[in-house]
Amino acid sequence: MASSAELMQAEADLVRHSLGYLKSMALHSAVKLGVADALHRCGGSASLPDLLATLPLPPSKQPYLSRLMKVLATEGIFVAEEGVAVANGGDGATCVYHLNTMSRLLVNDAGINGGSAWKLSSCILMTTTRQIVGSALQLGQWFQSDGEATPFVMANGRPPYGVAAHDAEFNSVFNEAMAADSRYLADLVVRECGEVFDGITSLVDVAGGTGTMARAITKAFPHVKCSVLDLPHVIQGVSAQADNVEFVAGDMMEFIPPADRILLKYVLHNWSDEDCVKILTRCREAIAHGEKEGKVIIIDEVVGSSSQNILEAQLLMDMQMMSLFMAKERYEQDWNKIFTEAGFVNYKIRPILGVRSVIELYI
Known part of the structure; x- marks a missing residue:
């Protein structure tokens, strides 16, 4: 039988897990308030009174900010330094909050992170939209139902892209998040695995959107001719030769232009195994045209x-992914299966991008 101490710890853990959604909402609130930006403007650190003087809080809500900040600091999003003497000769002590590596990712100022405004705050706002949070609330009912609707459709009546087409606010939040993620990944890929672009002359970024990743590659490797393949409505209005990037309207299920390298950045996790095999088959056909040995570069999760x-x-x-699209993140054995079915012989997984990996795929 469990001891009293074990029972009380178990109860505390249940409380922590059942109220875990408040961590997400606290982070959402901090992004909406611009806490990270306020700390950045103060030089990276600010006392609670200084934060209160900077943030757009009505007087009636100011007494509650310390409780929000304590949760965020406990979760490691900010650093709290207790007992700091009040500046300007004041009496008593206060708490000073500092930016750390995590909260710097939320800053929108281009002067931080080595000159790159990654603005991952946009990603926080997307994952905490009422549409996506609402879909999570449908999971219990979804598991008990025999229908084909995803939890997202159960909550919103349409799939994510359908909601984006009818809800301008959701569409804007979604697009800003995708652009922020691409900026962040582009910088990391060039920094951590730029060698995958050595010795090549052409690359096609499949489903590359408005070309954020392709522009980063051409900037770092001017000798590489980059093209972006995406659906016509996605690339509509983008300059045909913006930053030496060519935009091609098309469907990756039907045709992918030939190149030395084909890039699939966070694409395949949206699709079923059968559709992934179709996409990868088109990729294999695209890299088989050249004289050089072609390669497919996949940036995606390998769970584990x-x-x-x-x-x-x-x-x-x-x-x-299950809640939104009935899709999934894959383990290595899952990747191996679809690679083999698409006709690829060898692959190399490099877990160098945090939750995501770079996979090099060969014929």
Whole structure:
């Protein structure tokens, strides 16, 4: 039988898990208030009174900010330094909050992160929209139902792209999040695995949107001719030769232009195994045209990590893909299966992008 101490710890853990959604909502609130930006404007640190003077809070809500900040600091999003003497000769002590690596990712100022405004705050706002949070609330009912509707459709009446087409606010939040994620990944890929672009002359970014990743590649490797393939409505209005990037309207299920490298950045996790095989078959056909040995570069999750935090993030993202699209994040054996069915012989997985990996795929 469990001891009293074990029972009380178990109860505390249940409370922590059942109220875990408040962590997400606290982070959402901090992004909406611009807490990270306020700390950045104050030089990276600010006392609670200084934050109160900076943030757009009505007087009636100011007494509650400390409770929000304590939760965020406990979760490691900000650093709290207690007992700091009040400046300007005042009496008593206060708490000073500092930016750390995590909260710097939320800053919108281009002067941070080595000159790159990644603005991952946009990603927080997307994952905490009422539409996506509402779909998670449908999971219990979805598991008990025999229908084909996803939890997202059960909550919103349409799939995500359908909601985006009818809800301008959701569409804007979604597009801003995708652009922010692309900026962040582009910088990391160029920094951590730029060698995958050595010795090549052409690359097609499949489903590359408005070309954020392709522009980063051409900037770092001017010798590489980059093209972006996406649906006509996605690339409509984008300059045909913006930053030496060519935009091609088309359907990746039907045809992918030939190139030395084909890039699939966070594409395949949206699709079923059968559709992934179709897409990868088109990729194999595209790299088989050239004289050089072609390669497909996949940036996606390979579930499984020695880091508990990364593994937890991967499993939560897998649940989100299930809720949104009935899609999934894949383990290595899942990837191996679709690679083989698409006619590829060899692959190399490099888990160098946190929750995501770079997979190099060869014929």
